[in-house]
Amino acid sequence: MASFEADINQRIWQVVAAIPRGRVSTYGEIARRAGMPGAARRAGAALKALHGQTRIPWHRVLNASGRISLPPGSSAALTQRQRLEDEGVAFKPNGSVDMKQFAWDSEV
Template sequence: MIESKTLQSRSGEFYGAWIICFLVVRVARLNTDINERIWQVVLLIPEGKVSTYGDVAHKSGLPGAARRVGRALKGLPEDTLIPWHRVVNSQGRISLPEGSASQYTQRERLEAEGVGFKANKSIDLNRYRWD
């Protein structure tokens, strides 16, 4: 026969583990919801325009969360249809590592859409920024 203290201990462990699992699932779902909001805003950026990480965060209802936008875009699959390449930093520059394949791809896609780059490798946000 199991002693009542042992049963209570096991019961507490079960409920503790259940609560942790619930919270993990809840946080994962919240992150998915945030990602989806960010992706929906990025989908709205028209061809030939760019938006900054901060602008996307603000339009997603997450003011001040520019880094969160970067994290959401980083998690996109390689074959995504979401135009991640239209998001640049607040100086109008590509934030990907210099010389990387991703940086080359982003610049190539933007130029194909008619977005011009200055000599200092930045984009004129006054001209190309999506409002």
């Protein structure tokens, strides 16, 4: 049996890939859907492992506050915001996204 760790990453990426365009989710939600409730950090580690080279829509994942969890001003953070706005996800002046409106599991 191969270690489950590698499969866990695949699981996480699969969940992220399932986020509809124009919607966002959180690390906690991703972890929960991947079968590891409470392991939000694991989700972050899995996305970091992609290091940008992937077709997985990692930019649709925000932290529980609805904010980009990457260093402000960093290349990755700017790319994430750019791609989300391009998909129709709006950022408030304070730099957060309205989860009530754009969360994957949320209805308008």
